[in-house]
Amino acid sequence: MKYYFAPMEGLTDSIFRQVHHKYFPGVDTYYMPFFSPTVHRRLTPREERELPAADGVPFRAVPQVLTRDSDSFLWAAQVCLDRGYDEVNLNCGCPSGTVVAKGKGSGMLGNPETLDRFLGEVFEKTPIAISVKTRLGLEAPEEFYALLEVFNRYPIRELTIHPRVRRQFYSGSADGEMFQWAWENSANPLCFNGDISSPSQAAKLQEAFPGLQSVMIGRGLIADPGMLCGGTDIRLLESYMAELMEAYAAAFGSSRNAMFRLKEHWGLLQSRFPGGEKLFKRLRKSTELGEYNSICSEIFHTLEFK
Ligand SMILES: Cc1cc2nc3c(=O)[nH]c(=O)nc-3n(C[C@H](O)[C@H](O)[C@H](O)COP(=O)(O)O)c2cc1C
Structure with a gap:
């Protein structure tokens, strides 16, 4: 099983990743907090710093992009490829009000047809593998039935599911039943994300979903940064x-x-x-x-x- 560090804006930036990896190795891939491409087609100095050449760091990292515009996504994917990354992650989960109001992040889940069109356009031309990080929907978990049908039409390298809806932000519980349904019905490999705070919980997930290839951990790894290398001294x-x-x-x-x-x-x-x-x-x-x-x-x- 592979262990991923979840992207966390304001926490898991490039400095953090370097220091965390130095003290507590054991993370297979660090997913980076999102960047949002603009019409100017230029990275800001901060974005430049946050997207170092892939071979300049001693661990695997994957950039994440937040946009609803396929041309902007494709531009960002090329930037990532040019910096040596082999995968780019699409953010379909951010619950923030300002992001959702613009139809980005989990706002992309509000209309399966629009999502389908976006994915059609990016998968047709992408120069790099695309993974997706998603929630179950905006308001109700049942929205995921139609959403998974859309995701299943595309060769997504890995679909990370945080089984909550946008309305929940990070409260309430993760919906294990809906993840189970997705597990049985996804055409693409799945990664589970949500509320994992110990290796034994990850092991239970693997028992429940034999063949699950990866889990993504966020808050649990901030609270227990050595979780994946025998515990935090x-x-x-x-x-x-x-x-x-x-x-x-x-x-x-x-x-x-x-x-x-x-x-x-x-x-x-x-x-x-x-x-x-x-x-x-x-x-x-x-x-x-x-x-x-x-x-x-x-x-x-x-x-x-x-
Ligand atoms: C402060 C904070 C910042 C986050 N930033 C991002 C982000 O940039 N991109 C993203 O996909 N998810 C982001 N998330 C969501 C996490 O990646 C993860 O899905 C969430 O924390 C649930 O996983 P956990 O229970 O293991 O923490 C953020 C979460 C928090 C709490």
Whole structure:
């Protein structure tokens, strides 16, 4: 079974991927947070940095594109190919209001005919393999019956299903029954994504779906970055967080901005430190770097880690 790191805007950028891979190898592929091609047909300096040449990093990564325009997708696919990538991922899952309002991300799921036309156009001309990351629909899981029929018409390298609908964002539970239905009816290989927080959960999935070739993990791997290499050692976690801080501070030219970035990680790491509510509340509120550092040190050296 292959293990993928889910794309997470604001968390799993190029700096993160480098540091994570250095401390905690074991991820087979990092899916990158999306970029949105524009009519200008130019990457912004930030997008340039976020899309390093594929052979410049010591792990496999796959870029993700968010667009509803087939020409823009094909342009982005060529950019990815030129940088040495062998696959590009289409985002059909982003639930954000502004994205969906423009018919992008999970907004692409609202109209199966439009999705079909888009896929027809991109598969006809794509210079590179296409994988898709999708939800079950916008409002109701039953929307997926018609959507899978559309996906089945195209040679999608891998269809990653996050079995929630857009309305749920990340709340409620993932719909295992609908994934089961998709498993029985998909013409393309499937990858499961959603709420995996331990290797034993991944193993259960493999039992339930023999032959499942991959799972994608997001929040679980932020909370337990060493999950795929035998577990997260607390001292290693401390060094990893320190190195992330240093790398972000250098990239942003500001330790304070680096601190805000790392607070996103702490939000998900908190579950590993039972009884740490007060310290974590102070951490969330802190805006001073010195205070932040001393709270982090207190977390690492006084709290139980599970
Ligand atoms: C902060 C955040 C940012 C995300 N950014 C992206 C993204 O750029 N592209 C994408 O396809 N999914 C994105 N997702 C969704 C995740 O890839 C994943 O589908 C979701 O977190 C469920 O998986 P998990 O339960 O393993 O975390 C994001 C999720 C979160 C919480």
